[in-house]
Amino acid sequence: MAARYIDIKNSLKQAILNNEYRVGDKIPSERELALHYDVTRVTLQKAMHVLEQEGFIERIHGKGMYVTKVIEDNVYLLNNGTSDSILGFSREFKNQVKVSSKLITLNKIAAGEYIAAQLDIHADADIHYIRRIRLVDNVPVLIEDSYIPCAVIASIPEAVLQKASLYEYIENKTGRKIKFYNSVIEAALFDETLSALLNIETGSPMLKVSGVTKLEDGKAFNYSISFNRADMFKIKNSWVGK
Amino acid sequence: MAARYIDIKNSLKQAILNNEYRVGDKIPSERELALHYDVTRVTLQKAMHVLEQEGFIERIHGKGMYVTKVIEDNVYLLNNGTSDSILGFSREFKNQVKVSSKLITLNKIAAGEYIAAQLDIHADADIHYIRRIRLVDNVPVLIEDSYIPCAVIASIPEAVLQKASLYEYIENKTGRKIKFYNSVIEAALFDETLSALLNIETGSPMLKVSGVTKLEDGKAFNYSISFNRADMFKIKNSWVGK
DNA sequence: TAGTGGTCTAGACCACCTG
DNA sequence: AGGTGGTCTAGACCACTAG
Numbered sequence: 001m002a003a004r005y006i007d008i009k010n011s012l013k014q015a016i017l018n019n020e021y022r023v024g025d026k027i028p029s030e031r032e033l034a035l036h037y038d039v040t041r042v043t044l045q046k047a048m049h050v051l052e053q054e055g056f057i058e059r060i061h062g063k064g065m066y067v068t069k070v071i072e073d074n075v076y077l078l079n080n081g082t083s084d085s086i087l088g089f090s091r092e093f094k095n096q097v098k099v100s101s102k103l104i105t106l107n108k109i110a111a112g113e114y115i116a117a118q119l120d121i122h123a124d125a126d127i128h129y130i131r132r133i134r135l136v137d138n139v140p141v142l143i144e145d146s147y148i149p150c151a152v153i154a155s156i157p158e159a160v161l162q163k164a165s166l167y168e169y170i171e172n173k174t175g176r177k178i179k180f181y182n183s184v185i186e187a188a189l190f191d192e193t194l195s196a197l198l199n200i201e202t203g204s205p206m207l208k209v210s211g212v213t214k215l216e217d218g219k220a221f222n223y224s225i226s227f228n229r230a231d232m233f234k235i236k237n238s239w240v241g242k
Numbered sequence: 243m244a245a246r247y248i249d250i251k252n253s254l255k256q257a258i259l260n261n262e263y264r265v266g267d268k269i270p271s272e273r274e275l276a277l278h279y280d281v282t283r284v285t286l287q288k289a290m291h292v293l294e295q296e297g298f299i300e301r302i303h304g305k306g307m308y309v310t311k312v313i314e315d316n317v318y319l320l321n322n323g324t325s326d327s328i329l330g331f332s333r334e335f336k337n338q339v340k341v342s343s344k345l346i347t348l349n350k351i352a353a354g355e356y357i358a359a360q361l362d363i364h365a366d367a368d369i370h371y372i373r374r375i376r377l378v379d380n381v382p383v384l385i386e387d388s389y390i391p392c393a394v395i396a397s398i399p400e401a402v403l404q405k406a407s408l409y410e411y412i413e414n415k416t417g418r419k420i421k422f423y424n425s426v427i428e429a430a431l432f433d434e435t436l437s438a439l440l441n442i443e444t445g446s447p448m449l450k451v452s453g454v455t456k457l458e459d460g461k462a463f464n465y466s467i468s469f470n471r472a473d474m475f476k477i478k479n480s481w482v483g484k
Numbered sequence: 485t486a487g488t489g490g491t492c493t494a495g496a497c498c499a500c501c502t503g
Numbered sequence: 504a505g506g507t508g509g510t511c512t513a514g515a516c517c518a519c520t521a522g
Contacts, residue, residue, distance in 0.1 A: 003510060029488060040512050042284075045489085055424065060460040061489050062519035181481040182297065187429035187449040187472035205447055207429040211479075217501085218302040230429035237453075237479065239423040245491060271507060282493050287508085303508050304500035459520085490518075499509075 008037050008047035009054075016056050016067055026064045027057065055238045098137050103161045104197070105131040108150065115147045118212055118223040126150040132161060133197055140198045142228040152221045167213075170222075176215040183211030185235060194227050205230035250279050250289035251296075258298050258309055268306045269299065297480045340379050345403045346439070347373040350392065357389045360454055360465040368392040374403060375439055382440045384470040394463040409455075412464075418457040425453030427477060436469050447472035 012027070021027050028036070034044040048065065051057050058066045107129045116123040130146040146166070148156070153170060160169045171177055186208045195202040210225040254269070263269050270278070276286040290307065293299050300308045349371045358365040372388040388408070390398070395412060402411045413419055428450045437444040452467040 005510080031488085040514085041489095042492095042513090043511060046510085048489095058422070058456075058460055059489065060520085061458065062487080062521080063460070064488060064520095066460070177483065179483040180300070181483075183479045183481075185427060185449075185477040185479060186475075187447045187470075189431075189447050203445065205429045205431050207427075214300075216303065216483075218300055218305070218308070228429075233428075235427040235479075237425045237427060237477075239425075241419065241421040241423075241458075247491080273507085282495085283508095284494090284511095285492060288491085290508095301508065302501090304502080304506085306501095306507060486521090488518100488520075491516085493515080494513100496512080497510085499507100501505105501507075503504090 004037075004039055005043050005046040005050070008033075008039070008044065009050045011037075012047070012051060013054070013056055021067045023067050023069055025067045027067065029064060052240055053238070055236070100135045100138070101162055102133040102135065102140075103130070103158060104133060104143075105129060106156070106158065106161065111147070111149070115223055119147065119149055119220045121149055121151070121220075128153070128156055130156070130161060136232075141232050142226050143194055143197055144224060144226040147223040148221060152219065166222075170215075174215060174221075176217060178213060179216045179218075180214035181211055183209050185209050187230070188227075190227070198229060200229065207233050207235070209235075246279075246281055247285050247288040247292070250275075250281070250286065251292045253279075254289070254293055255296070255298055263309045265309050265311055267309045269309065271306060294482055295480070297478070342377045342380070343404055344375040344377065344382075345372070345400060346375060346385075347371060348398070348400065348403065353389070353391070357465055361389065361391055361462045363391055363393070363462075370395070370398055372398070372403060378474075383474050384468050385436055385439055386466060386468040389465040390463060394461065408464075412457075416457060416463075418459060420455060421458045421460075422456035423453055425451050427451050429472070430469075432469070440471060442471065449475050449477070451477075 012021075012033075015021055027033075030041050030044055030048065033048075034041045037044065048057065048059060052059050056068055058068050060066065108126055109129050111119065111121060111123055111125050111127045113123045115127065116125065119127070121127075127150060128146070128148045130144075130148070132144050132146075133140050134142045134144060153173060156166070156169070160166060167178060188206050188208050190198070190200060190202060190204045190206050192202050194206075195204060207228040207230050208225065209228065211223070212220050213222040213224070214220050254263075254275075257263055269275075272283050272286055272290065275290075276283045279286065290299065290301060294301050298310055300310050302308065350368055351371050353361065353363060353365055353367050353369045355365045357369065358367065361369070363369075369392060370388070370390045372386075372390070374386050374388075375382050376384045376386060395415060398408070398411070402408060409420060430448050430450050432440070432442060432444060432446045432448050434444050436448075437446060449470040449472050450467065451470065453465070454462050455464040455466070456462050
């Protein structure tokens with residue numbers, strides 16, 4: 001079903017996560033791996049480039065490919081830009097900790113100019129405005145505001161917002177996968193309203209992440225802003241040259 | 243000299259920046275562009291994938307390629323993870339504003355465990371510890387601490403730290419290009435020491451970016467932490483699925 | 485020099501979108 | 504149906520690293 005290079009990438013990723021290859025180990029050469037998986041070098045390279053981008057290996061010209069320093073500090077929750085499934089909050093953490101949501105607001109309103117511009121729709125188009133508190137092991141850690149055009153999803157069951165992953169719901173409902181995520185990361189301070197919702201001090205530092213999510217067909221379906229407790233969130237970012 | 247696909251990417255990037263293609267425009271198909279640049283589709287696709295990663299175009303299966311919303315808010319300075327030359331501060335901004343540095347500290351010290359672990363060297367190896375204030379149009383906007391192994395660069399002229407780009411100096415000195423950058427982004431508050439250096443209020447929000455930079459041969463050469471005024475810096479992050 | 489990753493060709497077939 | 508991007512093959516040559 002999926003592309004061959006994705007399968008290969010996942011296979012090697014699992015091998016690394018299972019410690020079959022350890023940090024600093026040299027993994028087999030492209031030519032060996034291509035033979036093993038029975039693909040051409042071009043296809044294998046595609047897999048390896050993705051693995052590199054995701055931060056699992058390092059490719060060094062003339063030397064070989066090496067397993068990178070591990071996925072580090074698990075005390076803090078991270079949310080990066082290069083994983084398979086960055087986007088949904090519950091998706092990312094559901095196997096590690098107990099994630100839940102508390103729905104604060106669910107309204108149908110007109111987009112207004114700013115939101116409309118982000119979503120590439122008309123300012124008078126209807127959208128769902130959703131505000132949720134996210135909890136990890138029952139501790140509130142962030143507030144997330146979402147703006148979703150009614151044209152994409154006519155209605156959103158409250159049950160989804162309370163318990164399930166909104167992204168999975170939308171992928172299933174529309175039959176399209178999530179493709180794009182453009183975000184802007186900023187630091188700010190929690191104001192009275194938001195700090196009260198998280199039960200923390202006003203003026204605490206916040207990591208604010210806002211962005212637009214798009215589906216495979218290029219249609220924007222969600223503009224979101226999340227206000228994250230700075231003491232619980234970091235963002236890992238990796239970059240590979242050229 | 244450079245790879246063909248990089249040239250093509252830059253050529254199209256320039257065309258977009260010059261408004262030869264405007265936001266929302268459909269650009270020619272892969273097959274047309276491949277013909278025009280006289281390369282195969284595979285090579286052309288490589289160029290386009292990079293261009294997509296850098297946020298200039300969107301590729302939509304079955305439809306075509308479209309110019310993405312522009313590089314936006316130029317009042318704030320941004321520092322993202324997908325550009326050609328993210329890394330150096332002066333590199334990124336030297337054509338837009340007047341960037342200068344003020345050297346606060348330049349010491350040769352032992353790495354110590356934490357820094358040594360980041361740089362993958364011994365804890366008793368010598369490093370340069372550098373603290374600089376960066377100014378944009380003579381306004382101090384961030385503080386940057388750098389930890390550079392003496393084994394990579396024996397000495398660093400003060401003049402470089404005051405005026406020039408440290409990264410360019412190192413690329414020239416070692417004859418190797420910068421390849422890697424793994425960073426962690428956090429939010430925090432400015433303490434007394436740091437706020438005094440930037441002449442802002444203690445307790446102001448800060449965007450803290452720390453990371454390791456590596457050269458082409460995989461050798462770590464700089465662990466840095468930058469403390470950025472949150473009101474002047476945002477980070478743009480784009481992610482493309484699959 | 486032998487081995488590695490980096491780039492490129494000239495095809496081919498598939499999956500998706502639109503009229 | 505015709506055009507678009509997505510994937511893949513089976514080679515080839517180049518650039519870099521090491522002993």
